[in-house]
Structures are given as C-alpha cells and as structure tokens.
Amino acid sequence: MKWLVSLVGAGLVLLTLRDLFHTLWHPTRHGGLSRLVMTAMWRLAQRFRGRRRVVGLVGPLAMVTVVGMWAFTVVLGWAVIYWPHMPGAFAFSPGSEAAREAALLDSVYLSLVTVATLGLGDIAPGEGWLRVVSPLEALVGFALLTATVSWVLEIYPALTRRRVLAVRLALLRQAAPTPQQIDSTSGALLLDSLATEVVRVRIDFTQYAEAYYFHDGEDHSSLAAMVGYAEALARRGQTAQRPEVRLAGDLLTGALADLAVILDQRFLHTGGTPTEVFAAYAADHGRGGAEP
Incomplete structure (x- = not known):
C-alpha cells in the first residue's frame, strides 16, 4: 500500500x-x-x-x-x-x-x-x-x-514582434499608399517584408501559444485590429501590373492564409476563410472586426 x-x-x-x-x-x-x-x-x-x-x-x-x-x-x-x-x-x-x-x-x-x-x-x-x-x-x-525565467524572457520578444507588425500596418494605412506606389519595385519590397513579418508572427503563435492570451491594448498596436488591412494590401498586390508585385502579393496572401490556419486550429475553431478567421480573431480580442 x-x-x-x-x-x-x-x-x-x-x-x-x-x-x-x-x-x-x-x-x-x-x-x-x-x-x-x-x-x-x-x-x-x-x-x-x-x-x-x-x-x-x-x-x-x-x-x-x-x-x-x-x-x-x-x-x-x-x-x-x-x-x-x-x-x-x-x-x-x-x-x-x-x-x-x-x-x-x-x-x-x-x-x-x-x-x-x-x-x-x-x-x-x-x-x-x-x-x-x-x-x-x-x-x-x-x-x-x-x-519560468526563460518563459518570461521568451514570450515578450514574441509580443513585441506582433505589435511591431500591427503598428507598421497602422502607419501604412495612415499613409494611404496609392495604386501606383504599390505597383512598383518599392511596393514589391514592401509586400515581401510584410509577408516575412507575418510568417514570424505565425511561428510565434506556434511556439508561444500563450502569446494569444495577451491583449495588445490600443488599436494601432493590435494585430487583431490591423490584420484586415494586410489582407487589403495583399489583394492590391495580386492585381498589380508588375509581375514582381503580383508575386509579393501572392506571398503575403499565402502568409496570411497560413497565419489564419494556425489561429483557427489552435484558438478559434471557426472552420472559415482567412477573412472570417481574422474577423473572429478581432472579435475575440474585443475589436469590432479586422479593419480593412
């Protein structure tokens, strides 16, 4: 016994x-x-x-x-x-x-x-x-x-990367780039760099799932609020004239779709399209919807 x-x-x-x-x-x-x-x-x-x-x-x-x-x-x-x-x-x-x-x-x-x-x-x-x-x-x-110490030291850099992407998207929306600016070499570089940042955030949600439960605060630093604008930029890139811009738009679209899959599989369970998943993500974090 x-x-x-x-x-x-x-x-x-x-x-x-x-x-x-x-x-x-x-x-x-x-x-x-x-x-x-x-x-x-x-x-x-x-x-x-x-x-x-x-x-x-x-x-x-x-x-x-x-x-x-x-x-x-x-x-x-x-x-x-x-x-x-x-x-x-x-x-x-x-x-x-x-x-x-x-x-x-x-x-x-x-x-x-x-x-x-x-x-x-x-x-x-x-x-x-x-x-x-x-x-x-x-x-x-x-x-x-x-x-415990390692966990704390790992999670906050992941939160910083997510908020940096959100602030960058907010600044881009405020700058309101024209179709001509998007359909250029600099536009292709912009979309490609956004795709890279989205992939980093996707990996962070995979490796630091607890990061999802941290609220980002103000709208301009909330990825839940700004990810819809990333979708809008990706669509504009996909319809551009320059092939390099279309390629960068496809890369950003794919990165966002991959991020949506991770969010849906691990946290939201909507079974919807990336746009629907991002709307659910925004609602779950107290936003009215992912802003376009």
Whole structure:
C-alpha cells in the first residue's frame, strides 16, 4: 500500500513535468493543463463588464497561475511520495520537533524545503532510495525556476514582434499608399517584408501559444485590429501590373492564409476563410472586426 501511494505521487510529478515540457520545450508547444488554464481564464475574463481592462491582465496572470500550478503539483507529488515512509525512513536532527508533527505535514514541509533547494537539514532521508529521490526533487525545483525565467524572457520578444507588425500596418494605412506606389519595385519590397513579418508572427503563435492570451491594448498596436488591412494590401498586390508585385502579393496572401490556419486550429475553431478567421480573431480580442 505504501508503494502504491508513492507511485501516485510519482505520477503527479511526471504529469507536471510532461506539461512543462510540452508548454516550454516541445517544438509545437502543445501544452495540456497549462493551455486549459489559460483558455479558461481568457473566457472567464471576457464575461466581465470592464472587459478590456480585465482581459489585459489575463496573459500575465495566466502565466503566474500556470507556474503556481506546476510548483504546487511538484511539491504535492513529492510529499505524497514521502508520506507513507514518514517518519520511519527519515532521520531527524536532535531536538527537532518535526517527528512529533503529523506525517503529512512533515512530508509537505520536506518537499517545500527540498524543491526550494534550501537544504535546512532538520529532516533527512535515511533509506537509500530516498537519498536518491530527494536530490532529484531539488533538481526539478531548479529546473522549474530556470524554465519560468526563460518563459518570461521568451514570450515578450514574441509580443513585441506582433505589435511591431500591427503598428507598421497602422502607419501604412495612415499613409494611404496609392495604386501606383504599390505597383512598383518599392511596393514589391514592401509586400515581401510584410509577408516575412507575418510568417514570424505565425511561428510565434506556434511556439508561444500563450502569446494569444495577451491583449495588445490600443488599436494601432493590435494585430487583431490591423490584420484586415494586410489582407487589403495583399489583394492590391495580386492585381498589380508588375509581375514582381503580383508575386509579393501572392506571398503575403499565402502568409496570411497560413497565419489564419494556425489561429483557427489552435484558438478559434471557426472552420472559415482567412477573412472570417481574422474577423473572429478581432472579435475575440474585443475589436469590432479586422479593419480593412
């Protein structure tokens, strides 16, 4: 029975490590529990009256919640591993009151101290296998801390790339380029560079799916609001006279279609055309529609 309980704890730890791996290190970032938590918080925030202000906090709060969930389940899992073998398989420092406490409380305390790599030493594993398992928890705690810092450092550059593209599209719309300006060598270069930026954002949504749950704020920095104008530019490029401009228009159209596929498969599930997906994307981020 003791080993069955310990196996349940080991299962909790492995489940957490699997979720952490798929969220942070898997090439396609198909997180399980973390994605469910983020999606639930996003949908819940959309029900509030002050929707824009609340939704703006979802991304950072969701990341904190997910990291807290990982830490909680790791601590709980290792505590369940220790619990059936407490106190007999452990050594207590002289004068320690820990041995008089409940076994579960001591197990949680030891797990917290170990995962935080504090190493207080008032409770130490006595049996051989526990002397191997306990340092492994410290390694997992260190990995969790490192992964959390890396996650934060990775997500914000991805958000910056998305907002840079949105601001660039807003400036282009404000400049209102003429058909003659689009149908030129500089127009072809413009459309080609926009296609490259769209591809980068598409990859960011693949590798950092949690970026979707960050609200971009003002309209001019919101890709959800500005992606419709990118579609309009692509159509103008496709109908141009110059072949290089038509090619660049086709590239931008293809990049936008690919972005729409990722958004629809991972977040929106409309099954519609790219224009319909972008409209759903705009609506999901509190915009009336993707602006043309």
